[in-house]
Amino acid sequence: MITQTDPIRPTDDEARALARRLISGARFGALGVIDPDSGFPAVTRIALGSGPEGGLWTLVSGLSAHSRALRTDPRVGLLVGEPGAKGDPLTHPRLSLRAEAQPLNRDDPRHGAARARWLADHPKSKLYIDLGDFFFVEFRLLSGALNGGFGRAFRLDAGDLTCQCAP
Amino acid sequence: MITQTDPIRPTDDEARALARRLISGARFGALGVIDPDSGFPAVTRIALGSGPEGGLWTLVSGLSAHSRALRTDPRVGLLVGEPGAKGDPLTHPRLSLRAEAQPLNRDDPRHGAARARWLADHPKSKLYIDLGDFFFVEFRLLSGALNGGFGRAFRLDAGDLTCQCAP
Numbered sequence: 297m298i299t300q301t302d303p304i305r306p307t308d309d310e311a312r313a314l315a316r317r318l319i320s321g322a323r324f325g326a327l328g329v330i331d332p333d334s335g336f337p338a339v340t341r342i343a344l345g346s347g348p349e350g351g352l353w354t355l356v357s358g359l360s361a362h363s364r365a366l367r368t369d370p371r372v373g374l375l376v377g378e379p380g381a382k383g384d385p386l387t388h389p390r391l392s393l394r395a396e397a398q399p400l401n402r403d404d405p406r407h408g409a410a411r412a413r414w415l416a417d418h419p420k421s422k423l424y425i426d427l428g429d430f431f432f433v434e435f436r437l438l439s440g441a442l443n444g445g446f447g448r449a450f451r452l453d454a455g456d457l458t459c460q461c462a463p
Numbered sequence: 464m465i466t467q468t469d470p471i472r473p474t475d476d477e478a479r480a481l482a483r484r485l486i487s488g489a490r491f492g493a494l495g496v497i498d499p500d501s502g503f504p505a506v507t508r509i510a511l512g513s514g515p516e517g518g519l520w521t522l523v524s525g526l527s528a529h530s531r532a533l534r535t536d537p538r539v540g541l542l543v544g545e546p547g548a549k550g551d552p553l554t555h556p557r558l559s560l561r562a563e564a565q566p567l568n569r570d571d572p573r574h575g576a577a578r579a580r581w582l583a584d585h586p587k588s589k590l591y592i593d594l595g596d597f598f599f600v601e602f603r604l605l606s607g608a609l610n611g612g613f614g615r616a617f618r619l620d621a622g623d624l625t626c627q628c629a630p
Contacts, residue, residue: 303526324552326493326542328504336561337495337504339542341610343553359470361608375493375506378545378552384587385491385545386510394503420551441507441528 303449311450315442315457318377318391319352323418327354328373329365329397337373338365344376345417347434348409352376352395355414355421358429366397366433374435387445393457395435402431470616478617482609482624485544485558486519490585494521495540496532496564504540505532511543512584514601515576519543519562522581522588525596533564533600541602554612560624562602569598 305311322344331338340362347353352374356363366372377390400407410432415422424430440452472478489511498505507529514520519541523530533539544557567574577599582589591597607619 303524324546326495326506328493328495328506328540330497330504331540331561334538334561336538337497337540338559338561338608339493339495339506339540340559340608341542341553341557371501371503373495373498373504373506375508379491386508390508392505392507394498394501394505441505443508 303447305448305450307450307452307456311442311444312452312456314389314444315391315440315450315452318389318442319393319437319457320346320350322352322376322378324378326375327362328375329362330369330371331361332365332368338362343418343421344374345414347432348406348413352393352435352437353410353414354433354435355418355425355430356433357424357427358431363431363433367399370397372397372435389442389444392441392443393435394438394440396438398434398436400432400434407432470614472615472617474617474619474623478609478611479619479623481556481611482558482607482617482619485556485609486560486604486624487513487517489519489543489545491545493542494529495542496529497536497538498528499532499535505529510585510588511541512581514599515573515580519560519602519604520577520581521600521602522585522592522597523600524591524594525598530598530600534566537564539564539602556609556611559608559610560602561605561607563605565601565603567599567601574599 325344326339327342328339342354374393379385379388437457442450492511493506494509495506509521539562541560546552546555604624609617
């Protein structure tokens with residue numbers, strides 16, 4: 297039974313499909329990490345895209361504060377589902393993800409495929425993708441909180457979030 | 464001296480002005496909190512606006528996960544500076560703020576002025592502003608990391624961030 301103090305609706309296929317669309321369509325988002333010096337959460341904007349077999353990946357500079365933080369503590373939060381220029385941004389669907397950041401070393405056998413996939417989706421990244429400090433991070437998605445607009449909140453587990461879409 | 468491993472530029476008045484514009488112009492943003500159960504950072508979209516004497520405030524539902532988190536641990540991160548529909552979102556200026564969340568009780572003498580200011584800036588909030596679980600939070604800004612686009616990074620302290628703009 298849904299009461300006033302339990303605003304979460306039962307997860308259904310529509311919620312799962314919306315969550316997967318928000319993940320597969322994300323080209324950027326907000327990353328939350330724990331700052332290793334202060335313990336404060338820190339939120340930055342990062343590029344997002346798919347890996348060679350789908351999923352949710354980013355390409356970050358090793359000089360950035362967030363890359364140092366996620367190498368220290370792989371627990372991250374991600375917000376995807378960016379509002380457009382029109383309408384109320386707080387009624388636009390968005391998904392808060394809990395994830396574990398898994399950096400990819402350059403000598404990883406998947407690096408070439410990840411690079412090719414990223415370049416196809418982010419052609420402007422050719423300006424920096426091969427700079428020495430840049431590296432890929434795969435996000436292992438653990439759970440999500442979907443807000444489909446006022447009063448439309450759902451919780452999703454890792455299975456709900458797994459995108460079946462081909463690369 | 465700025466080297467390749469120190470991408471931070473010296474803070475100047477242009478950077479301070481840009482940071483203050485991003486703060487005073489923010490109508491929504493990404494909030495990072497520490498989830499009290501898991502310790503993971505969690506990122507959600509929240510409404511933002513000014514308080515009675517300026518500053519950066521939000522209005523949140525007490526039923527939300529982030530409101531429970533910030534009442535447990537007031538250390539938060541905020542990302543402001545939302546990209547528009549055009550251009551590369553990762554070259555759009557944005558500001559990552561470190562802040563302490565200070566919830567305002569309804570019996571606080573400032574509540575009336577905060578409510579009036581919020582309604583003036585967010586007229587649609589009249590639908591829920593008086594619901595029993597909603598409350599204001601003032602963010603005490605501690606420091607900021609400004610990214611004005613590729614290669615334009617600055618660090619700002621609390622003094623740099625203080626908005627002088629009248630309500």
